[in-house]
Amino acid sequence: MRIDDIASDLPRTNRLYLKDSYLREADSKILRVVREKGTRYYIVLDSSIFHPLGGGQPSDTGMLSASGFEFEVKKALESEGVIVLYGKSLEGEPREGLVVRQKLNWERRYLIMRLHTAGHVIDRAVSDIIGERIDTMGASHGPPRAYVEYKAEIGEDKLELIEKLANEILDDREVLIRKVSPEDLLSSIYGAPNLGRLPKAFVYRIVEIKGINAIPCSGTHVSRTSEVGKIRLVGVEALEGGSRLYYDVEGK
Ligand SMILES: [Zn+2]
Numbered sequence: 654m655r656i657d658d659i660a661s662d663l664p665r666t667n668r669l670y671l672k673d674s675y676l677r678e679a680d681s682k683i684l685r686v687v688r689e690k691g692t693r694y695y696i697v698l699d700s701s702i703f704h705p706l707g708g709g710q711p712s713d714t715g716m717l718s719a720s721g722f723e724f725e726v727k728k729a730l731e732s733e734g735v736i737v738l739y740g741k742s743l744e745g746e747p748r749e750g751l752v753v754r755q756k757l758n759w760e761r762r763y764l765i766m767r768l769h770t771a772g773h774v775i776d777r778a779v780s781d782i783i784g785e786r787i788d789t790m791g792a793s794h795g796p797p798r799a800y801v802e803y804k805a806e807i808g809e810d811k812l813e814l815i816e817k818l819a820n821e822i823l824d825d826r827e828v829l830i831r832k833v834s835p836e837d838l839l840s841s842i843y844g845a846p847n848l849g850r851l852p853k854a855f856v857y858r859i860v861e862i863k864g865i866n867a868i869p870c871s872g873t874h875v876s877r878t879s880e881v882g883k884i885r886l887v888g889v890e891a892l893e894g895g896s897r898l899y900y901d902v903e904g905k
Pocket residue numbers: 709769773869870871872
């Protein structure tokens with residue numbers, strides 16, 4: 654089943670998580686239902702608190718419910734701005750037009766928020782330790798193993814320094830989200846990697862960790878860096894043209 658086909662001709666999903674990453678529940682209407690097999694379905698809603706896989710973030714999970722209907726959301730995917738949920742029905746069947754309550758698996762999401770904000774702080778620490786702005790090649794800011802891939806050779810011997818600096822600068826800083834036009838993009842960002850391959854857009858969403866960096870990003874973040882806890886670098890792996898840095902967050 655192709656996600657593009659399931660999402661075709663539908664309006665772009667209203668992404669509630671972009672406005673409020675702490676939103677755990679919301680009502681929305683089912684716009685499309687496609688049965689995969691048995692009790693497994695693809696469902697498209699008119700709005701979503703579920704962040705789809707992409708932009709360096711793994712998919713959210715959770716539940717949809719209505720009277721006589723219970724559905725487990727196992728993953729959220731995206732096609733052209735339309736978010737497609739995949740999962741299985743535990744009670745009843747989904748139908749188009751039904752209004753359902755979305756509930757986020759908050760424990761997982763909150764961990765992802767802490768990890769994503771930590772990832773941006775690590776970006777800064779890596780650049781400071783290496784001594785130049787380092788581009789990233791990929792990332793997964795979430796369980797089971799969070800990592801960021803950098804276009805630089807990072808030896809094991811650098812991990813302690815990077816970890817120490819990341820925790821020093823972490824502090825209790827404000828994390829600000831704002832939207833800017835393409836004309837204002839360059840004056841609104843600092844310490845941002847990968848500007849060469851930033852897609853064209855009418856409006857950019859900037860995530861600024863005060864004094865650390867301000868980066869175009871569509872992810873979900875905590876609102877203060879003190880919520881991250883302690884950043885721990887757990888290992889580094891050499892890649893072709895770079896390094897993959899595994900990390901985690903502890904305590905709060
Ligand atoms: Zn990000």
